[in-house]
């Protein structure tokens with residue numbers, strides 16, 4: 103697979119799953135634009151090389167997204183691939199969630215994907231083709247306690263994925279990637295909220311049929327495959343990459 107002369111924009115591309123996407127698309131010869139609030143993205147871009155550009159950008163803010171997409175086009179001549187990956191996790195039920203917290207999760211996880219698509223798709227149309235990949239979650243299908251805004255935002259991403267796929271076909275394809283538990287800074291921070299992080303880690307391992315959690319690189323490789331020509335018959339779908347998480351009836355799998 104080669105993305106020579108193509109430009110991929112990766113939101114939340116400084117670390118975690120987005121960091122892996124940045125590295126993998128770069129390895130596959132794409133120009134890579136890392137949009138992130140974390141200045142660590144600058145180090146990654148410098149490490150990758152001349153085809154990588156870091157832009158500090160809060161992707162939940164339209165003016166910043168518009169300016170970043172314009173800079174990407176000015177630097178590399180266009181946009182071909184958008185990975186809407188930036189996201190945050192918060193833990194609360196509906197009755198515990200403040201309006202501000204609800205809006206924050208929706209804005210970072212969902213509105214950002216709308217805004218980035220809004221400003222990247224016209225650039226893809228100028229090129230005659232493009233791919234949008236929304237990083238959702240298995241929590242678009244199954245849920246757990248205390249994740250009301252998060253699971254809602256991830257479920258809504260599937261609707262956004264279908265809308266983009268329908269509205270811009272056949273030139274532009276759009277898919278959602280739905281990871282199970284992936285070993286990233288976000289996950290490690292979540293473990294630290296527990297008095298026994300090691301026990302929570304083991305619970306996560308045990309939930310997956312493959313008896314481990316996933317790596318950011320596994321998700322990044324899937325994104326690269328879906329963005330490539332070999333995946334040209336995929337559009338509008340949500341693809342789970344989850345080690346079999348949540349497909350068993352509770353208690354049905356004996357050790």
Ligand SMILES: NC(=O)c1ccc[n+]([C@@H]2O[C@H](COP(=O)([O-])OP(=O)(O)OC[C@H]3O[C@@H](n4cnc5c(N)ncnc54)[C@H](O)[C@@H]3O)[C@@H](O)[C@H]2O)c1
Pocket residue numbers: 113114115116117118119120137138139140159160161162187188189190191210237238239240280281282283284285286287288289
């Ligand atoms: N780690 C998991 O187990 C898991 C599972 C399913 C889905 N996901 C999803 O995958 C995506 C990446 O998660 P991760 O685990 O790599 O998280 P992470 O926290 O390790 O990395 C997320 C990146 O997004 C950036 N970011 C956050 N808010 C931003 C904003 N407003 N503007 C720009 N950048 C912003 C962060 O600075 C960070 O670099 C998220 O959408 C997350 O919901 C993660």
